[in-house]
Amino acid sequence: MGEDLRVVKTKRAVEGAMEKLLAERPFDAITVQAILDEALVNRKTFYSHYRDKYDLVRKMADGFFADIAALVEARKRYDVVPDSPFGAMDALYGSLLAKRRLALALWDVKCEGLDFSGELASIVEGAYLSHFGKTGAGDPVLQAKLASAMVVAMLHYRLEAGEPFTAADIHAELDVLHRRVSGSR
Numbered sequence: 001m002g003e004d005l006r007v008v009k010t011k012r013a014v015e016g017a018m019e020k021l022l023a024e025r026p027f028d029a030i031t032v033q034a035i036l037d038e039a040l041v042n043r044k045t046f047y048s049h050y051r052d053k054y055d056l057v058r059k060m061a062d063g064f065f066a067d068i069a070a071l072v073e074a075r076k077r078y079d080v081v082p083d084s085p086f087g088a089m090d091a092l093y094g095s096l097l098a099k100r101r102l103a104l105a106l107w108d109v110k111c112e113g114l115d116f117s118g119e120l121a122s123i124v125e126g127a128y129l130s131h132f133g134k135t136g137a138g139d140p141v142l143q144a145k146l147a148s149a150m151v152v153a154m155l156h157y158r159l160e161a162g163e164p165f166t167a168a169d170i171h172a173e174l175d176v177l178h179r180r181v182s183g184s185r
Contacts (some may be wrong), residue, residue, distance in 0.1 A: 013039040022105035072127045090166050124148040
């Protein structure tokens with residue numbers, strides 16, 4: 001049997017309140033009382049689910065990263081489909097765009113146990129190394145770090161813009177960047 005519906009609704013209200021507050025002010029300026037007021041829950045209820053506001057954002061981020069990890073795994077399975085090289089990536093980007101508000105709310109939160117953009121970069125690095133292996137032309141670890149930096153920066157830019165984007169769009173932008181950097185215009 002699943003979680004009690006009252007618990008689900010309470011957690012949704014508390015997490016929604018934190019998301020809203022993070023869009024309005026920095027994490028350090030948010031108090032548990034502000035979360036309670038926004039979520040319309042009492043202190044005892046809050047503390048029955050979370051140790052503190054840090055535990056709350058950690059759980060929110062964990063849920064986000066679990067969803068991303070599932071999408072990365074799905075991408076690995078779809079990579080063998082020859083007629084759709086970007087299909088799985090488009091699904092990933094669509095999912096990220098659907099979680100735009102949460103991602104942007106957590107993006108700049110850096111506290112004990114949470115560095116959202118750093119963890120996202122680590123996921124991208126790991127996916128790169130897992131997909132392309134640790135051997136090959138050049139330095140795969142450096143390539144993973146470069147890919148991670150570009151992907152995380154691009155995701156942040158696109159999420160802030162709030163516009164849909166595809167893997168083909170990103171590939172085209174990277175192609176232009178490569179030509180400009182290499183001097184081939």
